[in-house]
Amino acid sequence: MSKLTEAANGVYVISVTPFDETGAIDWDSLDRVTDRYLEAGADGLTILGMMGEAPKMTADEAAEIVARVIARAGGVPVVVGVSAPGLAALKGLGLKAMDTGAAGVMVAPPGSLRTDAQIRGYYAMVCEALGRDVPVVLQDFPLVTGVQISDEALGAIIDDCPSVVMLKHEDWPGLAxxxxxxxxxxxxxxxxxxxxGNGGSFLPEEMARGADGAMTGFAYPEMMVEVVRAMNAGETARAHDVFDAYLPLIRYETQPGLGLAVRKHALWRRGWIASPALRKPGAGLDRETAAEVDRLIDRQARRLEEIG
Structure with missing residues (x-):
């Protein structure tokens, strides 16, 4: 499989990890959801991200998921989230993923980092540990990590670390x-x-500002594929019309603490996964919330018919 480069673009869907009601990994659903992402037009996949419940995996499970998805993807680039509290675990999974055929790895900063110097030093250590041949995606997600990466720190990392080839932009507000x-x-x-990222909440505006695409896991990846295509083709009105049809569900899915359960419920309703279960700690939707999501999905379908 080819490695990730600075020219990467399009839609890299953040994959969920399907579980059954006992908390065991549902391997058949993992195969199926991988197929559906690619059928929806994804240019790549990202696994073991924050919304893939990576911290709930054992090391053996993580390695098996990596091997399974890479084999299933059939040459489509797969980025593997390897964020970890310590460099030893990060390096171990990162190098194993690359040996298995990953296109690159994604690393979020640990929440202990506070200053520009600490952030810059951390990514220098990450790149040194992984080696110059491992492409790195820098995940900038301060709403979750608590780490604010300034323009100056980001610029220094780009200058200092040639193996950082991609920014996963999830700062909010962050268009500027x-x-x-x-x-x-x-x-x-x-x-x-x-x-x-951010569930695609600002995708048309991000594309207009110079983004190359999306790396997030909204339950309808075809929305992201169509918006990116339309923006690249200069069809701005079409991009916004499509985006607006999905916006109520995007809004609902981006609720902190609830978003993954909403996403899994939608994927379950689509038949892409057999169960909407989250691995503990984590709970699914209550009946009233599930009904609200179903209502949004139904309205979304009607709106999409209207706009063609």
Whole structure:
């Protein structure tokens, strides 16, 4: 499998990890949801991310998921989340994933980092531990990590660490950050790919600011595929029309603490996974919440019919 580069673009769907009601990994559903993501037009997949319940996995389970999805993807790039409290675990999973055929690894900063110097030093250590041949995706997600990566720290990491080839942009508000990054590149800084998260909440605006696509796990990845295609084709009105049809469900899914359960419920309703179960600690939707999600999905379907 080819490795991730600064030219990466399109939609890299963050995959859920399906479980059955006992908490065991549902391997058949993992195969099926992988197939459905690719059928929806995904250019790549990202596994063991925060919304893939990676912290709930054993090391053996994580390695088996990596091998299973890479084999199933059939050459489509697979990025593996390897964030961990210590560098030893990060390096172990990262190198194993690359040996298995991963296109690159994704690393979020630990919540203990506070200063620009600490953040810059951390990513220097990560890149040194993994080696210069391992492409790294820097996940900038302060709403979850609590780590604020300034423009100056991000620029220094890009300058210092050639193996950082992509920014997973999830700062919020963060549209101006994309503009400043692209302006710095116009001024001579090395170009890196920018794929955006946050459930696709700001995807049309992010594309307009210079993002290369999306890396997130909204339950309807075809929305992201169509919005990215339309924006790249200059069909801005079409992109916003499609996005607006999905926006009520996007809004509901981005609720902190509830989003993954909403996402899994929608994927279960679509038949992509056999159960909406989360591995403990974690709970599914109560009856009233599930009914609200179902109502949004039904309204979304009607709106999509209206706009064609």
């Amino acid at each position: 950050k994309i503009s400043r990054l692209r302006a710095a590149e116009a001024g001579g800084r090395r170009h890196i790919s920018v794929l955006c």
